[in-house]
Amino acid sequence: MLAFVHPIARTNRARSTEEYRLKAWLAHHLHSLKLAAEQFRAAPVATLFTILVIGVAVSLPAGLYVLLSNLERAAGSVKPQAEVTAFFKDVDETKARALAASLRKRADVAEVEFVSKADGIKRLEAAGLADVALGLPENPLPHTLAITPGEATPVALEALAAHVKDNPDIERVLVDTDWIKRLAALMQLGRDLVSMLIVVLGVALAAITANTIRLQIYAQKDEIEVARLIGATDRFIRRPFLYFGGIQGLVGGLAGWALVLAGGLMLETSVAQVAAAYGSQFRLVGLSLRETGLLLLFSALLGWLGAYFAVSRALRQND
């Protein structure tokens, strides 16, 4: 094998130490970055439009996601109203209070309000039904528990209701999960919609990038051909394009983020007015730092993938 290496080249190869190779590797990456930057500069308007398109594609699922999480938050402030109401059989008050106390200790219970027979009548009277109360021969009201679950999901509510119902002293349990079920179903629909949009527009983002890169490859096909003839690896040829795709995706993601932010700012005042009309302190919340990071990572990754796909395809076609 050595015979194939020219004598002068052999002495030179001895010099390629690890450090030198690392330097060469870094130099190549920097060079690839520079080439990618040159591509941006060569077609600023086209690049700007592509970035805008990517931004819109990113802002749709991101915006819907923000809307959904705000809705969830708004719904969350109503959630404590979800209750399980339990009516006792004719048991004495101490026994009923004991059950209330034991329920309070449970992890899935946030609060237990005990309403005794006597309190019940008083409430009836306070509600303006004193005549009715007076007309009764004896107090017909049972002791009552109003239990607020720790978690206001339909599943948690129903589990809690089932547990309370198992108690022999309990006559009847009322639980209204319908509205919570509806809300949860709507939220799930929204989340599914976000996932669907992420997939569809993610593919669109990769495709947009692949198309841009395809045009660039076409413009540079001489250079690619020569590079391959003189021993460039696929990786070497691919790298500047990958940088371009990744950076374009990242900047497009930033544009999408800015669009979501702008949309939020535009809606902020009207949302505050609606909230005030309902006597609520509700305010819009945008993407968190972590969510923003994920969004940027995701769009950069998709741009990179689109570029990878386009270059690999072009390289295979040229074989």
Added chain:
Amino acid sequence: MTAAALIEISEVTKRYPGGHEALHNISLAIEQGEMVFLTGHSGAGKSTLLKLIAAIEPPTSGHIIVNGQNVGRMKRPALPFFRRNIGLIFQDHKLLYDRSVFDNVLMPLHIQGVIGNDAGKRVRAALDKVGLLNKERARPITLSGGEQQRLCIARAIVSRPALVLADEPTANLDDAYARDIMDMFRAFNEVGVTLIISTHDQDLIHRYGGRKVTLAYGKQVEG
């Protein structure tokens, strides 16, 4: 075989889609350090043979072994590393016109990870050898035909390949230029580089001597 030939071509046929047979049953062995002229009329299969040796195209049948590697069966990832040992000189130069003379010659070094002063020195040494040192900042498009050919040679030798394949390097050049280039090749050969030069210029072969392989209509008629 104690001293296997650098290039072993055995019973190689190349047929293109459509049925045109560019090469028919060629067998040839080229030793390390040889300078071989590949000759024949245009369309005889000279360029095709060079392309097969450089693994640019695969043979339809037969084997081409270069330095112990079966070129036709080479895996895709191995190809770039194989090509780095070969200096290719093209009839149409294949220069890149969007960059300077210097950057054209730098390209093979860049691909092989040679950087900095090291690379600069080697590029200038190669340009010096072909007499283009004073043109390093020029664009290739401003060079004459002969200069472009020499630039192509500089790019082929800058990575110090053990084997140089030149496809009609003196075509379209006047006699003085052609002689310059042939002198250059002879100098490379003297330091141990194996050369295969395709040409239809019989005078040139007579003048420089060396082994001659003649093709006619894809068949080997001499050598």
